[in-house]
Amino acid sequence: MNQPIGVFDSGYGGLTILRELVQTLPQYDYVYLGDNARTPYGTRSFETVYLYTLECVRHLFDRGCRLVVLACNTASAKALRNIQQLDLPILAPGLDGPNRRVLGVIRPTTEVIGNYSKTGNVGILATRGTVTSESYVVEIEKFFPTLSVFQEACPMWVPLVENGEYDSPGADYFVKQHIDRLMGKSPAIDTILLACTHYPLLLNKIRQYAPANATILSQGGIVAASLADYLKRHPEIETQCSKHGQRSFLTTDSTEDFDRQATIFYGEAIRSEQLTL
Structure with missing residues (x-):
């Protein structure tokens, strides 16, 4: 089963984080989800950001992700703590704590x-x-x-x-x-x-x-170094992350617009898939 590392952002900016993750940890599979249809998150309420972020995290879990990085400062600030403390024990219950993890950039x-x-x-x-x-x-x-x-x-x-x-x-x-x-x-x-x-x-x-x-x-280099350290310290998660060097990209808006803009942030051409939440 493919179990990529999920990377989430409200739009395109998280691609600057993904670029550094791929450079530092190229062996892993990654799936990027940009919620472009509902961006920007920065002006939205705590409750709205939390609900949108949780919905996207759920989808990445459904795609097989064992680990999701919120490559978005607003989501990390407004949603991460609630997801870690309230939702993970229900979404990903395990004998020694949640068997899936969500990390932020802050x-x-x-x-x-x-x-x-x-x-x-x-x-x-x-x-x-x-x-x-x-x-x-x-x-x-x-x-x-x-x-x-x-x-x-x-x-x-x-x-x-x-x-x-x-x-x-x-x-x-x-x-x-x-x-x-x-x-x-x-x-x-x-x-x-x-x-x-x-x-x-x-x-x-x-x-x-x-x-x-x-x-x-x-933040890209700092987050990448931190993730590398996290995976070393948590072999129970690391060993379940698939390693085929594959990248996939999801957007909740136009794939044509996303692919054009993504090149600017990610540094190379990509082809995305549209996601309806």
Whole structure:
């Protein structure tokens, strides 16, 4: 039976995570699900994000996934805890706990972010939903209680990326605006986390307007390293993940649109299958 690793996102951004997972752990099979028909999640309520995410996780479980990565900061912030604590014991009961697992992108990042900062001041650039959830503030405090965390919501950045304007002159205004606002909260910020999987496509412009000495962190590499470590520590899950190097892609919206946009995020051409939930 094929038992791929599931990777879920509300749209295309999670493909930047999948790209890093494939580079780091190419032997595994992966199935990516983008809920493009209902994106964006960043502006939706906690309850709506939770219900949408749970529906997609259920589908990935039905496809044979033993492990699902929520490659979406909003879903990780608004849905992961409920799914792990309330739903997994029912959806995937096991003698020693749930026999299927769901992981997010927030914890792997917060476990290491303090290692990059010399001033003890870090900035978080994210969607409004992620910022409002305070998930990064809460999680960072667990690992680096003396770190000062400053957040900035960037509501225009995802539309810029998804409309292909991430490298256009028009993007400069919005990137500069939010970098300036973030740095205005603390000029001592020396580490900036891109806490949305769309934002790596704006990396060139972010570097242009961020302080020259600031470390800009994308999540893909961090999440990939964390998953590799997780699989080593959980052989009961790792041994059940199939390893044929296969990739498949699902979208809840137009496959034509998805395939065209996915190339930008994933870095190579793909062919998707439409999914009706």
